[in-house]
Amino acid sequence: xxxxxxxxxxxxxxxxxxxxxxxxxxxxxxxxxxxxxxxxxxxxxxxxxxxxxxxxxxxxxxxxxxxxxxxxxxxxxxxxxxxxxxxxxxxxxxxxxxxxxxxxxxxxxxxx
Amino acid sequence: xxxxxxxxxxxxxxxxxxxxxxxxxxxxxxxxxxxxxxxxxxxxxxxxxxxxxxxxxxxxxxxxxxxxxxxxxxxxxxxxxxxxxxxxxxxxxxxxxxxxxxxxxxxxxxxx
Numbered sequence: 001x002x003x004x005x006x007x008x009x010x011x012x013x014x015x016x017x018x019x020x021x022x023x024x025x026x027x028x029x030x031x032x033x034x035x036x037x038x039x040x041x042x043x044x045x046x047x048x049x050x051x052x053x054x055x056x057x058x059x060x061x062x063x064x065x066x067x068x069x070x071x072x073x074x075x076x077x078x079x080x081x082x083x084x085x086x087x088x089x090x091x092x093x094x095x096x097x098x099x100x101x102x103x104x105x106x107x108x109x110x111x112x
Numbered sequence: 113x114x115x116x117x118x119x120x121x122x123x124x125x126x127x128x129x130x131x132x133x134x135x136x137x138x139x140x141x142x143x144x145x146x147x148x149x150x151x152x153x154x155x156x157x158x159x160x161x162x163x164x165x166x167x168x169x170x171x172x173x174x175x176x177x178x179x180x181x182x183x184x185x186x187x188x189x190x191x192x193x194x195x196x197x198x199x200x201x202x203x204x205x206x207x208x209x210x211x212x213x214x215x216x217x218x219x220x221x222x223x224x
Contacts, residue, residue: 031210043202044155044202044215049212088155090155098170100157101157102147
């Protein structure tokens with residue numbers, strides 16, 4: 001059974017600080033990694049995706065992937081109250097023709 | 113604008129009735145998916161389809177059925193055999209399996 005683990009939180013971060021969200025996965029063959037943001041009652045929206053080891057930056061967001069340690073993280077710089085949401089980590093196992101496996105999400109709360 | 117349309121937004125049914133949730137996309141994506149989300153749970157894959165006239169069971173397919181007669185459409189039927197059908201149902205699509213998912217706005221189904 002493929003598993004994706006996230007700390008459920010809430011993770012409380014002061015406005016303007018860096019929020020760090022972490023995710024671990026069980027399938028060593030996983031090849032694609034995604035971060036989604038989900039506001040309460042809404043559908044998930046894609047924030048970042050990463051396929052290779054290392055860092056990938058997009059504006060205030062940085063995704064980090066370490067396949068050897070089987071973890072992926074998301075950093076949010078200059079956190080804003082509008083970043084308060086649940087962040088879902090999702091993983092796709094390469095070679096398998098199936099959907100993404102999602103973690104249960106981390107609830108992030110940015111304190112003004 | 114391209115996107116994924118799910119209808120209706122809210123759906124109420126009596127126990128023992130089958131109900132069909134609609135999902136249409138105009139993104140020209142090959143792959144489509146149905147996920148279910150329960151409070152405190154991550155997204156769980158019900159069914160997915162890589163191409164027209166083909167679909168595969170996900171992790172929790174029991175009590176559900178789908179069809180993929182057109183590229184644009186992937187309706188989900190929740191049958192009376194589904195023991196706990198009340199949930200938030202999310203349809204998604206991607207260019208191909210393993211690529212980022214784009215979600216519709218979801219259908220919240222309540223069965224009493």
